[in-house]
Amino acid sequence: xxxxxxxxxxxxxxxxxxxxxxxxxxxxxxxxxxxxxxxxxxxxxxxxxxxxxxxxxxxxxxxxxxxxxxxxxxxxxxxxxxxxxxxxxxxxxxxxxxxxxxxxxxxxxxxxxxxxxxxxxxxxxxxxxxxxxxxxxxxxxxxxxxxxxxxxxxxxxxxxxxxxxxxxxxxxxxxxxxxxxxxxxxxxxxxxxxxxxxxxxxxxxxxxxxxxxxxxxxxxxxxxxxxxxxxxxxxxxxxxxxxxxxxxxxxxxxxxxxxxxxxxxxxxxxxxxxxxxxxxxxxxxxxxxxxxxxxxxxxxxxxxxxxxxxxxxxxxxxxxxxxxxxxxxxxxxxxxxxxxxxxxxxxxxxxxxxxxxxxxxxxxxxxxxxxxxxxxxxxxxxxxxxxxxxxx
Amino acid sequence: xxxxxxxxxxxxxxxxxxxxxxxxxxxxxxxxxxxxxxxxxxxxxxxxxxxxxxxxxxxxxxxxxxxxxxxxxxxxxxxxxxxxxxxxxxxxxxxxxxxxxxxxxxxxxxxxxxxxxxxxxxxxxxxxxxxxxxxxxxxxxxxxxxxxxxxxxxxxxxxxxxxxxxxxxxxxxxxxxxxxxxxxxxxxxxxxxxxxxxxxxxxxxxxxxxxxxxxxxxxxxxxxxxxxxxxxxxxxxxxxxxxxxxxxxxxxxxxxxxxxxxxxxxxxxxxxxxxxxxxxxxxxxxxxxxxxxxxxxxxxxxxxxxxxxxxxxxxxxxxxxxxxxxxxxxxxxxxxxxxxxxxxxxxxxxxxxxxxxxxxxxxxxxxxxxxxxxxxxxxxxxxxxxxxxxxx
Numbered sequence: 001x002x003x004x005x006x007x008x009x010x011x012x013x014x015x016x017x018x019x020x021x022x023x024x025x026x027x028x029x030x031x032x033x034x035x036x037x038x039x040x041x042x043x044x045x046x047x048x049x050x051x052x053x054x055x056x057x058x059x060x061x062x063x064x065x066x067x068x069x070x071x072x073x074x075x076x077x078x079x080x081x082x083x084x085x086x087x088x089x090x091x092x093x094x095x096x097x098x099x100x101x102x103x104x105x106x107x108x109x110x111x112x113x114x115x116x117x118x119x120x121x122x123x124x125x126x127x128x129x130x131x132x133x134x135x136x137x138x139x140x141x142x143x144x145x146x147x148x149x150x151x152x153x154x155x156x157x158x159x160x161x162x163x164x165x166x167x168x169x170x171x172x173x174x175x176x177x178x179x180x181x182x183x184x185x186x187x188x189x190x191x192x193x194x195x196x197x198x199x200x201x202x203x204x205x206x207x208x209x210x211x212x213x214x215x216x217x218x219x220x221x222x223x224x225x226x227x228x229x230x231x232x233x234x235x236x237x238x239x240x241x242x243x244x245x246x247x248x249x250x251x252x253x254x255x256x257x258x259x260x261x262x263x264x265x266x267x268x269x270x271x272x273x274x275x276x277x278x279x280x281x282x283x284x285x286x287x288x289x290x291x292x293x294x295x296x297x298x299x300x301x302x303x304x305x306x307x308x309x310x311x312x313x314x315x316x317x318x319x320x321x322x323x324x325x326x327x328x329x330x331x332x333x334x335x336x337x338x339x340x341x342x343x344x345x346x347x348x349x350x351x352x353x354x355x356x357x358x359x360x361x362x363x364x365x366x367x368x369x370x371x372x373x374x375x376x377x378x379x380x381x382x383x384x385x386x387x388x389x390x391x392x
Numbered sequence: 393x394x395x396x397x398x399x400x401x402x403x404x405x406x407x408x409x410x411x412x413x414x415x416x417x418x419x420x421x422x423x424x425x426x427x428x429x430x431x432x433x434x435x436x437x438x439x440x441x442x443x444x445x446x447x448x449x450x451x452x453x454x455x456x457x458x459x460x461x462x463x464x465x466x467x468x469x470x471x472x473x474x475x476x477x478x479x480x481x482x483x484x485x486x487x488x489x490x491x492x493x494x495x496x497x498x499x500x501x502x503x504x505x506x507x508x509x510x511x512x513x514x515x516x517x518x519x520x521x522x523x524x525x526x527x528x529x530x531x532x533x534x535x536x537x538x539x540x541x542x543x544x545x546x547x548x549x550x551x552x553x554x555x556x557x558x559x560x561x562x563x564x565x566x567x568x569x570x571x572x573x574x575x576x577x578x579x580x581x582x583x584x585x586x587x588x589x590x591x592x593x594x595x596x597x598x599x600x601x602x603x604x605x606x607x608x609x610x611x612x613x614x615x616x617x618x619x620x621x622x623x624x625x626x627x628x629x630x631x632x633x634x635x636x637x638x639x640x641x642x643x644x645x646x647x648x649x650x651x652x653x654x655x656x657x658x659x660x661x662x663x664x665x666x667x668x669x670x671x672x673x674x675x676x677x678x679x680x681x682x683x684x685x686x687x688x689x690x691x692x693x694x695x696x697x698x699x700x701x702x703x704x705x706x707x708x709x710x711x712x713x714x715x716x717x718x719x720x721x722x723x724x725x726x727x728x729x730x731x732x733x734x735x736x737x738x739x740x741x742x743x744x745x746x747x748x749x750x751x752x753x754x755x756x757x758x759x760x761x762x763x764x765x766x767x768x769x770x771x772x773x774x775x776x777x778x779x780x781x782x783x784x
Binding site for chain 1 (some may be wrong): 469669
């Protein structure tokens with residue numbers, strides 16, 4: 001358990017969950033390992049690299065579960081994450097947010113200091129120029145992906161956009177290396193059938209490979225063809241032409257991913273441990289000391305077939321209570337109630353009793369906490385406290 | 393500017409907002425001072441104590457703007473806040489979340505260590521017993537409010553509930569001091585007319601005073617009559633029988649409070665500074681590097697007359713862009729777009745340009761950050777960096 005060293009004070013040394021100050025973020029190590037292995041096996045079966053996105057876990061201890069021997073390729077959502085992981089020897093880092101001029105300089109300065117290779121994301125001529133200028137300023141040759149838009153989700157160029165080749169040409173002129181093309185099928189989160197997910201994965205693959213081939217036909221090497229989202233990564237049946245897959249939330253999973261159909265409830269690796277602090281029997285409410293500060297304001301399941309409120313409630317050992325959800329949340333209060341339409345009844349939970357709350361969105365819940373208290377299954381033992389990094 | 397000392401590294405010493413790493417949390421000192429003064433004047437005009445809720449700001453530097461001379465009475469939402477402020481000499485602290493047995497012990501241990509007087513909140517016989525036991529364990533006489541429910545919002549007893557006197561009797565038997573009665577008109581956030589807000593304030597006052605009088609008639613001293621929410625605190629026209637008012641978000645204000653009718657947009661004291669990192673001109677989108685990690689997932693205005701998305705966009709100096717909101721947010725991306733139904737057009741914002749985003753909910757936005765970069769009006773100068781505490 002070398003991982004406790006990252007912050008020996010986290011969790012105030014609690015040895016069991018009964019000793020934890022609540023609300024507290026729990027991480028089930030067995031489920032984490034299982035989730036990591038599952039996607040590694042699936043992507044590995046195609047002979048393709050998996051480049052995990054560290055934005056969900058933001059923890060060197062979780063990264064060590066993925067790369068027990070030596071640092072491997074990672075994706076990050078902030079330059080602070082890049083700096084954090086570079087400090088632990090990670091060198092092959094994709095910064096998957098469109099580069100601003102200031103970010104380009106800061107990222108390249110990190111490369112100077114640590115020998116890391118930070119790869120940027122761009123989709124405009126202006127960004128190619130800005131990266132080129134940052135390269136001249138720092139004396140480092142910048143490397144960048146051209147971001148593709150495969151499903152109208154957010155940023156990026158359509159594979160057929162004439163600007164695509166123009167950006168690659170401008171990169172060459174500005175002294176910026178073309179790392180490859182990169183896409184993210186973010187709209188796959190809105191799907192919930194196997195058929196639709198397989199189709200979204202194939203669309204992501206085909207569109208990204210198409211762009212890579214177009215660039216190669218125009219004289220650009222385009223070595224990396226990077227795709228990924230947790231749903232499409234799991235449902236991909238063909239990765240021809242793809243060189244790497246990115247995914248993040250697959251390590252922990254959450255109720256949104258469950259609603260999409262990517263995981264079972266039993267796969268969810270994180271939860272918030274909370275204490276009962278009150279009740280309103282006439283309303284069927286039990287109040288706990290976990291509000292949105294601990295659970296996050298994320299209501300990702302509200303647009304899905306089953307709205308899980310602010311999360312599903314389980315007993316202290318992680319066994320789901322039938323149809324008990326966090327129906328409302330204020331800053332430090334959560335209200336447990338029976339799901340609308342259910343005929344189940346509330347469990348008996350005296351003041352001081354503990355519950356675990358499963359997340360709508362693991363990235364958002366985890367971001368509200370500074371460390372994980374690591375558990376395994378139903379055992380109350382805390383195996384380690386793993387810190388998270390934060391900020392930008 | 394003694395306040396920079398709390399963390400000289402915060403903001404990496406940026407002297408102007410152009411030097412800040414984005415996304416960054418800005419706090420306008422002039423607006424903060426004005427908001428603090430406004431409620432102090434209003435509550436003071438009734439000769440009643442204002443006990444600010446520190447859950448919004450979580451910062452000793454903000455507390456010093458309220459209490460420049462010496463620490464005064466405060467409200468907190470976590471025992472970590474109580475410990476933090478006790479470390480700066482604050483002694484009169486109300487912990488406004490229902491007490492669990494573990495919280496009772498921890499709060500009283502803080503009293504032992506620091507001489508602070510932490511007042512708890514209870515509404516059950518079991519909590520009275522638990523507090524009594526914690527008192528025996530620590531050798532400190534616990535002090536607690538009975539929590540009242542004046543508008544079906546969350547926890548607390550109805551003023552006419554027969555349990556009310558039973559809880560006070562049990563406290564006496566268990567050796568727990570009755571600090572008084574406490575209510576929070578949380579449903580006032582759902583109102584938006586002067587008439588309704590004045591009525592909610594009067595209902596909160598009358599119900600709370602009624603409970604205090606009932607307890608006094610039954611032989612309990614009940615010295616403190618504590619009410620409060622930011623809307624009702626501002627709209628109260630009569631505080632007869634009330635001894636103190638609590639409020640928190642009034643220091644910063646936000647778009648939810650604007651929608652309720654408590655403040656003008658120009659009163660909003662915090663915002664997130666973000667950088668433009670992309671655009672989708674065909675969709676009318678501008679992408680910025682502030683997603684829900686920086687803005688929070690709070691969508692409090694979605695149930696109000698005007699839905700402000702994930703916040704209103706302003707230029708770098710804080711001037712509101714007409715009808716430009718953050719229409720979508722992912723972890724580190726925000727999408728600026730024109731509000732649905734508006735005929736305005738998007739401003740020209742090249743990559744690298746800065747914007748400020750105003751919060752739906754100040755408590756939630758601020759919680760995503762570790763420090764405030766303090767500014768004043770349109771000036772780019774950063775006057776100080778004030779750290780925030782977090783955790784439980």
